[in-house]
Amino acid sequence: MTEIVEKLRLELSQLSMQERAELAYFLIHSLDRDVDDNAEFAWDVELTRRMKEIGSGTADGELSDKVFTELREKYS
Structure with missing residues (x-):
C-alpha cells in the first residue's frame, strides 16, 4: 500500500x-x-421478485441486526 x-x-x-x-x-x-443494460434489467427483475416475496411474506431472510453483528464479528 x-x-x-x-x-x-x-x-x-x-x-x-x-x-x-x-x-x-x-x-x-x-x-x-460501463453500464451493462442487460445486467441493469436483470437486477430490476430480481429486485422486483424479491420485493414481491417480502410483501407476500414468503421471503426467507435474517434480521439486519443479526447479519451486521455477524459481519462485524467476522471482519473486526
Whole structure:
C-alpha cells in the first residue's frame, strides 16, 4: 500500500459508519465506467421478485441486526 493510501486509510477510519458507507458507495460506483443494460434489467427483475416475496411474506431472510453483528464479528 502506498504511503498516501495508508494515510487516507488511517484518516478515513475515523469517519462515522454512515460517512464510510457513503464514501464506499462513491468509490465502488466510480469503478463502474460501463453500464451493462442487460445486467441493469436483470437486477430490476430480481429486485422486483424479491420485493414481491417480502410483501407476500414468503421471503426467507435474517434480521439486519443479526447479519451486521455477524459481519462485524467476522471482519473486526
